[in-house]
Amino acid sequence: MINGHLSHWWERLGTPTPRDTLRGSHAFDVAIVGAGFTGLWTAYYLKQAAPSLRIAILEQRHIGYGASGRNGGWLTNTITGGREQYLKTHGRQAVDEFQLAMNHTVDEVVRVCAAENIDADILQGGEFEIAYNPAQEARLRAFVTAEQSWEHTGVQLLEGTEAAQQINAAGTLAAAWHPHAARIQPAKLVSGLAQAVESLGVEIFENTRVTEIGSHRLEFAGGTVTADFIIRATEGFTAGLKGHKRLWLPMNSSMIATEPLDASFWNEANWKNGEVLGDFAHVYMYAQRTADDRIAIGGRGVPYKFGSRTDLDGMTPAVTVNGLREILQRLFPQTKEAVIDHAWSGVLGVPRDWAATVGMDPRTGIGWAGGYVGTGVATTNLAGRTLRDLVLGRNTALTDLPWVNHKVRQWEPEPLRWMATTGLYAAYGMADRVESKGGTKTSAIAHLADLVTGKR
Template sequence: MPNNGPICASCCWRRSSRATARRAATAAGCRRRSPATSKRYAKTGGREGVTRLVREMESAVDEVIGVCAAEGVDADIVKDGVLHVARSEPQLARLEATLAANAEWGIDETHERRLSRAEVRDRVRVEGALGAIYSPHCARVQPAKLVQGVAAAVRRLGVTIYEGTEVTAIEAGRAVTGRGVVRAEYVLRCLEGYTASVSGRRREWLPMNSSMIATEPLPAQVWDEIGWSGAELVGDNANAYSYAQRTADGRIAIGGRGRPYRFGSRTDTDGVTQAWTIESLRAILHSQFPATYGLPVAHAWCGVLGVPRDWCASVTLDRSSGLGWAGGYVGSGLTTTNLAGRTLADLVLGHDSDLVSLPWTDRHVRPWEPEPLRWLGVQSMYTLYREADRREAAGLRRPSRISRFANLLTGR
């Protein structure tokens, strides 16, 4: 079963080894950066801090690619960038607003640029495309291969990886498991959406479900009709957005939220994807690429990503307790984990590096509301997003006000 997702810097501003690979696949969906994210980071790091974090995120893409090359990790990596495509006037208005807002933060054409309808068509023929934002700071990757390759590389360096032992609680200097207690000076929690499975952590990061489907390899004539000859990642500019890539073996893998959240912060355990979600993603695939009508879906899978209450990633170390954590990537984890891991390592080692002063360091975010409030909030948000998309697709000329209310509802 292919697991696919991008290493992407621009997306981060708008988340057993088999289980790890599945999580990586579903946690890598492209999303546009939100100007609200920049404002939140600016409260702790100022404008200059936001700019530094953007640059570090972009350089992290090349860092991952460089390490894979040095360690011989074959993860189907191609750095062809990412397109966020607008397919309606409201989506185009959101695209223009995003560009304008990001420009105020110094995010210029070296980070992202506007593409015309013709320029989008030259790269990939997305049905109804009116324009797009393109960022070069994104690469296609096969996350299962990446996870397995990195694991093999660290084993060669003498690191022992322990699997099959669930941590049920985290305390100062202790990780409690069903087989005993592991003691260490520092205990670092890097579980993303699976944080909710640890005792006392259920409300810290909300486990958001994300799902993907992949087609069988497409015939050459279908690829010719779509015109997608490169390895660009493609996301849309809908409120309930989707993300897609052309895989190394000639499939289209496309993802979206599906059933976004399970009551009580329950998480997926087997990767089984609901039939409704598969059909929803199939409909998006056919809408964006009509040439795929009639072609079978070969695989479907799902997992969870971690969402903090303010929708912003963070890296923290409390030296008094020895407890630290990194996460809350909200679907952009394949790049962010690299930068967060290096930042967390510098914090533990006491290195006064540029990374430890980034504005996402030592941020404390309030927990999510108790049930049933958080379930109602997330369900309402996506119900409103889908209704907003329905109205926009039906001919609304401006972005639906319903989506603004959805953002206010959840603090997104």
């Protein structure tokens, strides 16, 4: 089994050819920090809208080194952090428009891939989430009822037998499905998108570590850049910037990928339409069937490293690998003898209120987007189009969405940050174990953890 090496996605595609490193003092119209999905989508839409702009992307390692090249490949319409807080602050119509924008974003990514000839293994089969104990089933049914009260969600309830006909995961009591999702190969998407922005004239500099962002200026190891606009697109690595230690918590997420599974398994599993697969556990899993017939499945593992430290190249502890293997085998007992080919990890950006944000400070020229909490494959595209409009000074439907310039308080200082995060995920794990023994109600342990995290 390969452990680390960034991700299975990069291992299959091959590490990208190194790009030039930036040195010295330079001036650009727009300087973007981070060559993941946020930075690349922003550059793509900006350069298309204003071809004369001089745009540079500065990346500390290489394109897609962070979550953009390591995620579960879920292109889905989720509003990060849910709708409730926006319903309170902006009203129902604004939230409806936000959901429509997220639905459209899934289609927009598919459209751009077709237009730019990016083969990212996209298969648009929707999102399929299962419940396999009574407490999960109660949460799932409540979720479906709530989702169906909104106009643009498209969520359907599938009872156990019907659910098994779509994906035959062991013990499924009920499932929720909606059409606004697709599976992708993340490294293929980030690689193709980087080529697309370079063909438009955007410059990407790698191995160029930005250390500080200020008003119309940034500093990196080896020089400085001045720009009319500076876009912070650093997601889980934001804590490494001076003054940003407590802005977004870098949450670890881990994955494993099996060897290619044979036709008999897939015939029995009924998993054939490109659905992305999740569950209603508190420490939830996420999975996809890859284009070469593997299962790639992920979960939280060791959630956080003291001091907001980030990983190096995706090395994953054995306890996490074993935990993911157990989840896989519980869902699909036929995989008990399947070889695990790869394990890897990455970091997500988590705001204190679990809500993503995009915004611009016109006084300093600093724009930002992130805090996706794992929903960034689609949300980064919406962020890129929104940042385009903010940079160009346009007032549009996108800049009116309720997440624009959303403010959130910082995380607590250490050791409180580590104690809280580690303790809370231990509590969620305990709640899952309690619920697995029966009972139709969500564990009181999980309710308490939700209150502490700010999810309720």
